[in-house]
Amino acid sequence: MTTAVRKFTLDEYLAYDDGTDTKYELVDGELVEMPPESDRNNIISLYLLSHFLKFIPIQLIRHKDTELVVIGNRTRVRLPDLMILTQELFEAIAGRRATITPDMPSPAMVVEVVSPGKVNEDRDYRYKRSEYAARGIPEYWIVDPDKSRITLLTLVDGLYEEMIFQGTDMIRSTTFPMLDLTASQVLTAGQVL
Numbered sequence: 001m002t003t004a005v006r007k008f009t010l011d012e013y014l015a016y017d018d019g020t021d022t023k024y025e026l027v028d029g030e031l032v033e034m035p036p037e038s039d040r041n042n043i044i045s046l047y048l049l050s051h052f053l054k055f056i057p058i059q060l061i062r063h064k065d066t067e068l069v070v071i072g073n074r075t076r077v078r079l080p081d082l083m084i085l086t087q088e089l090f091e092a093i094a095g096r097r098a099t100i101t102p103d104m105p106s107p108a109m110v111v112e113v114v115s116p117g118k119v120n121e122d123r124d125y126r127y128k129r130s131e132y133a134a135r136g137i138p139e140y141w142i143v144d145p146d147k148s149r150i151t152l153l154t155l156v157d158g159l160y161e162e163m164i165f166q167g168t169d170m171i172r173s174t175t176f177p178m179l180d181l182t183a184s185q186v187l188t189a190g191q192v193l
Contacts, residue, residue, distance in 0.1 A: 005030055010075045014099060026077035034079060037064075040190075041113040044143055045081040047189035048111060052084060055178050060085045060108075066098040068107070070131035078128060082111035084176075109139040109175055116146055129153065133160050139175040143186060150183045 007029035008016065016024075016031070023034040037045075049063050062083040070076045077099070085093075085107050092104040100107065110132055112124045124142050132140045133155060140160065142151040148167075153160035154174055165171050165183040173179050 007074070010069065010077070013075075013077060014097070023079060025079055026075060028074040028076065035115075037081075037113070038115060040145055041081070041115060043190035044113050044145065044186060045111065048082055048143075048186060051179065051181060052082075052176070055176070056084055060087065060090055062098070062107075066093075066100065068100045068110070068135070069102055070128075070135050071102070076131060078131065080110045081113045083107045084109040106136045106138070108137075109141070109173075110137050111141040111143060114142060114144040114146065125151075129160060133158065139173060145187055148183075148187055150186060 008026060008031060009029070010026070013024075013026045013031070024031045025034055026032070045063060049061060052061055062080075062085065064079065064081055066080075066083055068078045068080060068083070070078055086105055089100065089105045089107060093100070110128075112128060114120055114124045121144075124144075129140065129142075133153075136155065138155045140153040140155075142153070144151070150165045150171060152163045152165065152171065152173065154163070155161075163172065167182070167184050169183050171179060171181050171183060171186070
């Protein structure tokens with residue numbers, strides 16, 4: 001016997017409140033609970049945030065707090081670890097709920113820090129890759145502590161071109177060329193060596 005899973009529309013998702021602090025993503029109409037991040041992943045995303053603050057105004061940076069509506073088989077809502085907004089997108093949100101809807105411009109960049117496990121790996125490497133490309137996001141970073149690499153995806157003619165950075169490789173961002181970090185600095189952030 002199977003149980004039918006309730007399918008949410010985007011409007012139902014945006015109005016949903018279960019009375020807890022649980023965070024959800026919407027995937028093809030289904031609520032998917034997002035477990036708390038590992039401390040390692042939190043430190044990596046905070047480390048990147050601290051570096052972007054050196055040349056990006058704080059109002060254009062979002063850290064685990066802004067939803068991004070993308071299109072899959074049905075509407076999907078993702079909650080990236082780190083996002084850099086454009087000024088135009090910042091003005092479109094203009095004090096409303098922190099949800100980037102399909103009628104708004106795309107963020108300049110999205111960063112996902114991969115959590116352990118095949119489900120998480122598939123979500124960040126496969127599904128979000130195609131969703132973010134379809135959304136027109138110019139740069140998508142996949143920071144993978146377990147594989148000790150950063151995959152930087154740059155949107156070219158609707159598809160992502162991939163560069164992989166490991167160890168002492170300097171991260172080369174076309175969107176943010178002023179960034180001065182190695183893969184190792186990001187991947188070992190906060191670790192006592």
